[in-house]
Amino acid sequence: MAGRYDDGVDAVSQPVVEVRDLQYAYPDGHPALRGLSFSIADGETVAIVGANGAGKSTILLHLNGCLMPQAGTVRIRDLPVSKRTLPDVRRTVGMVFQDPDDQLFMPTVYEDVAFGPLNLGLPAEEVDRRVMHALSIVGAVHLKDRPPYRLSGGEKRAVAIASVLSMSPTILVMDEPTSNLDPQARRRLIELLKTFEQTIIVATHDLDMAFDLCARTIVVKEGGILADGPSREILQDAALLAAGQLERPLGLQGCPVCSPPG
Amino acid sequence: MHMADALISPLVGGAMWAATAGLTAYGARKLKEKADDSMVPLMGVLGAFIFAVQMINFTIPGTGSSGHLGGGMILSILLGPCAAFLTMASVLTVQALFFADGGLLALGCNIFNLAFFPCFIAYPVIYRKIAGERPTRRRLAVGAVASSILALQMGALGVVLETLFSGISELPFSTFLFLMLSIHLAIGVVEGLVTAAVVTFVCKAHPEILEMAAVPRPPARPAMNNVLAGLLVVTVVTGGALSWFASANPDGLEWSMFHTSGKEALEAADQGPYALAARLQEKTAFLPDYGFRPVEQETATSGEGGAAAEAGKGKAEDWPDVSAGKSLSGLLGAAMTLLLAGLIGLGLRKSQQKR
Amino acid sequence: MEKTGSSLLDVTYLDTLSYQDTPVHRLDPRVKVLTTLLFIVCVVSFNKYELSALLPFVIYPVVLVALGNLPLGYLVKKVLLAAPFALLIGIFNPLLDRAVLIHLGSVEISGGWVSFASIMLRFVLTVSAALILVASTSFNAVCVALEKLGAPSAFTVQLLFLYRYIFVLADEAWRMVRARSLRSFGGRGMELKVSSLMIGQLLLRTLDRAQRIHRAMRCRGFDGEIRTVRRLRLGYRDLLFLVGCSALFLFMRLHDVPRWLGDTTMALMR
Numbered sequence: 062m063a064g065r066y067d068d069g070v071d072a073v074s075q076p077v078v079e080v081r082d083l084q085y086a087y088p089d090g091h092p093a094l095r096g097l098s099f100s101i102a103d104g105e106t107v108a109i110v111g112a113n114g115a116g117k118s119t120i121l122l123h124l125n126g127c128l129m130p131q132a133g134t135v136r137i138r139d140l141p142v143s144k145r146t147l148p149d150v151r152r153t154v155g156m157v158f159q160d161p162d163d164q165l166f167m168p169t170v171y172e173d174v175a176f177g178p179l180n181l182g183l184p185a186e187e188v189d190r191r192v193m194h195a196l197s198i199v200g201a202v203h204l205k206d207r208p209p210y211r212l213s214g215g216e217k218r219a220v221a222i223a224s225v226l227s228m229s230p231t232i233l234v235m236d237e238p239t240s241n242l243d244p245q246a247r248r249r250l251i252e253l254l255k256t257f258e259q260t261i262i263v264a265t266h267d268l269d270m271a272f273d274l275c276a277r278t279i280v281v282k283e284g285g286i287l288a289d290g291p292s293r294e295i296l297q298d299a300a301l302l303a304a305g306q307l308e309r310p311l312g313l314q315g316c317p318v319c320s321p322p323g
Numbered sequence: 324m325h326m327a328d329a330l331i332s333p334l335v336g337g338a339m340w341a342a343t344a345g346l347t348a349y350g351a352r353k354l355k356e357k358a359d360d361s362m363v364p365l366m367g368v369l370g371a372f373i374f375a376v377q378m379i380n381f382t383i384p385g386t387g388s389s390g391h392l393g394g395g396m397i398l399s400i401l402l403g404p405c406a407a408f409l410t411m412a413s414v415l416t417v418q419a420l421f422f423a424d425g426g427l428l429a430l431g432c433n434i435f436n437l438a439f440f441p442c443f444i445a446y447p448v449i450y451r452k453i454a455g456e457r458p459t460r461r462r463l464a465v466g467a468v469a470s471s472i473l474a475l476q477m478g479a480l481g482v483v484l485e486t487l488f489s490g491i492s493e494l495p496f497s498t499f500l501f502l503m504l505s506i507h508l509a510i511g512v513v514e515g516l517v518t519a520a521v522v523t524f525v526c527k528a529h530p531e532i533l534e535m536a537a538v539p540r541p542p543a544r545p546a547m548n549n550v551l552a553g554l555l556v557v558t559v560v561t562g563g564a565l566s567w568f569a570s571a572n573p574d575g576l577e578w579s580m581f582h583t584s585g586k587e588a589l590e591a592a593d594q595g596p597y598a599l600a601a602r603l604q605e606k607t608a609f610l611p612d613y614g615f616r617p618v619e620q621e622t623a624t625s626g627e628g629g630a631a632a633e634a635g636k637g638k639a640e641d642w643p644d645v646s647a648g649k650s651l652s653g654l655l656g657a658a659m660t661l662l663l664a665g666l667i668g669l670g671l672r673k674s675q676q677k678r
Numbered sequence: 679m680e681k682t683g684s685s686l687l688d689v690t691y692l693d694t695l696s697y698q699d700t701p702v703h704r705l706d707p708r709v710k711v712l713t714t715l716l717f718i719v720c721v722v723s724f725n726k727y728e729l730s731a732l733l734p735f736v737i738y739p740v741v742l743v744a745l746g747n748l749p750l751g752y753l754v755k756k757v758l759l760a761a762p763f764a765l766l767i768g769i770f771n772p773l774l775d776r777a778v779l780i781h782l783g784s785v786e787i788s789g790g791w792v793s794f795a796s797i798m799l800r801f802v803l804t805v806s807a808a809l810i811l812v813a814s815t816s817f818n819a820v821c822v823a824l825e826k827l828g829a830p831s832a833f834t835v836q837l838l839f840l841y842r843y844i845f846v847l848a849d850e851a852w853r854m855v856r857a858r859s860l861r862s863f864g865g866r867g868m869e870l871k872v873s874s875l876m877i878g879q880l881l882l883r884t885l886d887r888a889q890r891i892h893r894a895m896r897c898r899g900f901d902g903e904i905r906t907v908r909r910l911r912l913g914y915r916d917l918l919f920l921v922g923c924s925a926l927f928l929f930m931r932l933h934d935v936p937r938w939l940g941d942t943t944m945a946l947m948r
Contacts (some may be wrong), residue, residue: 328718328801329768329801330767330768330797331722332723337719347830347833349827351831351832355832364888365889366836367842368839368840368843368884370840371884374840374847375847375880407826410836410840412833413840417837417840419808420811421688421917422760423757426805427804428719428722444771488911491796493774496772520874523883524878525878529885632902
């Protein structure tokens with residue numbers, strides 16, 4: 062399956078993620094999100110881009126209840142995110158954090174990937190099945206008995222994704238998945254993500270990946286949404302991106318050899 | 324400061340292991356009661372922090388040599404006594420396993436010396452008394468320094484006693500004790516200051532960390548701690564000072580025997596059951612005749628028995644008998660009794676709570 | 679007790695060794711822990727002047743190093759590095775105990791030297807036994823063994839976390855130390871105040887990291903109890919090892935083998 066370019070949202074199906082007027086300020090008073098709204102349909106691939114401090118990570122943390130909105134609502138599959146619904150929300154939304162070292166805390170890869178299913182209370186055989194399945198999807202079965210600190214950056218990233226996949230989420234949320242990856246590891250990751258059928262939401266600086274993987278892009282600026290639409294349009298609009306303190310993906314800029322800038 | 328296996332006897336090692344195992348079980352149970360699930364990853368990471376911190380060494384002012392943070396006190400302040408004890412115990416375990424810093428049999432001793440004293444004694448008894456729940460900067464510093472000093476002194480004393488009781492090393496007790504206590508006094512001051520500085524620094528960014536250590540206690544407890552502190556002081560004073568003045572004259576029983584039969588301790592000591600009992604007593608008494616082996620030994624036959632008896636006789640004349648050994652025995656006997664009583668008490672309370 | 683960046687490399691190296699696949703590595707970790715402890719207790723239980731009876735105990739480290747494919751030179755170096763402490767305390771023995779114990783022809787050897795040698799021999803035996811345990815058993819397995827042998831899970835779980843994050847934190851600390859050394863000259867910059875600040879910074883980062891880890895755990899359904907799938911199975915080979923070693927240690931403890939060998943040889947020669 063090459064890139065998935067669904068144009069627009071299927072108006073009939075329920076959005077799996079619905080954010081309305083979300084507001085949030087950090088404990089020190091600094092406002093992070095100033096009332097944003099968007100909704101995401103089942104199976105969509107969405108990139109959330111913006112400058113550092115714009116609020117991308119903060120948005121992601123609201124999607125599985127790590128942060129609670131101070132105003133506005135967040136609904137996952139029509140379930141409002143609240144303390145009571147957290148277990149269900151977290152079963153649906155799988156979050157992959159920026160630093161895999163924060164996420165892989167068990168003594169071996171197998172145990173890390175098994176951590177989620179075990180917490181769901183599944184029996185041992187089912188846990189084993191899910192772990193092996195998740196590891197095979199990301200291509201890390203040969204790593205299953207290794208301790209996480211012996212893995213390379215790319216391997217850690219793959220295992221972190223597996224550790225979330227084993228819970229069978231229908232929505233996958235990732236914060237800077239390609240950071241610190243060497244080019245080949247990055248390529249492998251992008252190709253892997255293209256094979257997934259879950260709804261994918263990615264916060265990233267890697268605009269080339271956004272263009273390659275995600276059909277839709279949301280540009281965030283200073284806690285508000287600057288633009289929200291098909292990646293093909295937004296990521297080619299240099300003026301819009303500049304307003305968001307970004308620039309076009311390198312792949313869309315002129316070839317530096319044939320037509321050097323300036 | 325870490326004991327090595329080569330210098331301890333199985334009896335000392337085993338006894339300390341038993342004590343440590345009991346404390347670990349106690350700490351784990353208390354932690355479960357508190358049921359704060361964020362504790363375990365925090366404990367592990369802070370343990371790793373202590374390791375990493377030991378790489379950051381500093382020059383000790385005035386001596387020019389370098390030292391580094393031990394960790395017991397800062398962990399206690401951040402985590403509370405039980406979690407800190409378990410964390411410190413695991414740091415020591417990793418040190419023993421990977422760095423040959425202390426032996427495996429001696430691990431019980433080391434955990435007792437370096438984790439029990441700071442976390443379960445110095446912290447509640449000294450630090451909390453001085454600094455309380457929300458300390459000012461000065462109180463924090465004073466509390467940290469005082470408790471660090473106490474913890475390290477007790478740890479140093481522990482090392483000396485364990486070495487002594489094992490009987491493998493010939494280190495002269497008083498010299499060893501003096502050296503250890505004075506060195507660790509300096510280390511204690513420095514560790515206290517660094518601990519205070521670090522905690523103050525971190526509190527500015529995360530004022531809530533001090534609350535993590537707050538242990539919900541039934542109201543009776545603070546009184547208990549006062550009582551404990553008082554008892555400790557009384558024990559030290561009584562055992563130590565008073566026994567210096569214990570009569571050098573023979574004990575009651577021996578005195579009466581002396582007057583009635585004209586011989587001390589019925590010196591039919593070479594025949595029959597008395598001989599056996601006497602030999603048994605010689606072999607098992609830690610501090611035979613409440614004295615100390617003189618620096619030079621006449622013979623090296625069965626080790627303790629013969630030479631110590633001679634030493635004891637030699638000291639019989641002075642009064643007051645300012646023998647370091649005697650006061651230590653008194654101190655020790657009292658401390659051991661207190662400790663045993665405390666452990667039994669804890670054990671009984673635990674079984675009560677289970678019901 | 680001084681640790682530098684290189685000693686963390688030590689941990690990494692020992693850790694690498696522990697993942698090899700040899701008959702020794704495949705033994706059940708509980709069995710290895712128990713035999714190591716029994717070994718140490720036997721060695722340490724000798725009278726302080728005992729020398730010859732201690733010697734046969736080297737058979738245990740020697741066999742394990744051989745069967746476990748462990749680097750002898752590296753282990754020797756580690757033992758030597760840790761030796762100064764025992765040396766420092768042990769050296770008082772010959773200084774203070776000068777009564778003559780042994781006559782070798784015209785040479786008189788005092789009790790102090792005998793006990794000193796005994797101390798050093800014990801040291802070598804016990805330290806190598808512990809190192810071999812670590813080099814032949816992955817740390818994860820040691821923790822599982824401890825738990826199955828009765829240690830509370832709160833202790834073993836956080837021990838595993840500690841180990842897991844040593845490398846990460848030591849890396850951060852090492853970077854700070856290196857950055858400082860690049861900017862400090864002639865001893866300035868190494869004072870307490872700077873070090874305290876560095877430690878404070880590291881602590882802040884550590885606390886943040888702990889919070890992120892906890893968050894990641896909760897996102898995967900963590901509710902306070904750490905569940906594991908670790909299973910240990912005792913095979914007959916493991917039991918054989920345990921029983922055999924125990925019997926051997928007890929035999930060597932109760933019988934002075936070198937002396938017996940010497941006597942027998944002398945008797946045979948007549």
